[in-house]
Amino acid sequence: MIGEIVLEIALILLAVGMLLAAIRAWLGPRITDRAVAADLIFFAIIGFIALIGLRTGIEALFDIILIATLLGFMAAISMARLGLGGRR
Amino acid sequence: MDYTTLGLVMHTIGLVCIFLGIATIIVAGIGLFKLPDLYLRASAVGTSAGLGVASIVIGALLIDFTWLNLLKALLAVVAQLLTSTVGSMAIARAGYLNNSLPAPITHTDELLTTRGDYTGQSAETTADPEAESQ
Structure with a gap:
């Protein structure tokens, strides 16, 4: 099927975006730069979940996407708290 | 997956949407390198x-x-759409309170009044680079 090949190309392109964010997280001069890059990595992981779910045809794909979306907000707030060093 | 005309059209539009989204994420990844400071990256x-x-x-x-x-x-x-911007702005505010310096192209600094060590100077006089240079 042509859709599977296209989805694999899409996975590779998404990995390129994740690699860019990972390089910034490695280089980043401060912890908050790394937190922003980790935020982008998490968004790319949600894209990975969607594409792999389409590729394998699992049933609960949109449940996982919904939960991962809400979890990403918690992760961003946690990293902001980490960047503040525990202060508010 | 059915191959009726409607299914094929929706499949094609879906793939186009997926590639548009991936291109947007890659542009955000390039922006992490091209933009000069934390706030523009966030x-x-x-x-x-x-x-x-x-x-x-x-x-x-x-x-x-x-x-x-x-x-x-x-x-x-x-x-x-509601939470991604809020999370990024929370990270940017954490960086601001953690003394991450803005780039020299920054004009006004309205968050200056929310800092703990704010001394009462107005934001326009301290954060305007042209006013300092003239």
Whole structure:
């Protein structure tokens, strides 16, 4: 099927975006730069979940996407708290 | 997956949406290198990556369409668009309070009044580089 090949190309392109964010997280001069890059990595992981779910045809794909979306907000707030060093 | 005309059209539009979303995420990744300071990077990630994920979810919905999936995907898209910018701005505020310096192209600094060590100087006189140089 042509859709599977296209989805694999899409996975590779998404990995390129994740690699860019990972390089910034490695280089980043401060912890908050790394937190922003980790935020982008998490968004790319949600894209990975969607594409792999389409590729394998699992049933609960949109449940996982919904939960991962809400979890990403918690992760961003946690990293902001980490960047503040525990202060508010 | 059926290959009626409607199914084929929705499949194609879904793939186009997925590639648009991936292109948006890659642009956000390039923006992490091209933009000079933390605040512009947080703005790039919060807006464009949220939009990219929303586009990928809409594309996945068009490929695998049921009415229950439509409800879940709408909830996910709305939650993503609402929370990605808020999370990125929270990280940017943490960086500001942690003394991450803005780039020299920054004109006004309205968050200066929310700092703990704010001394009462107005933001325009301290953060305007042209006023300092003249």
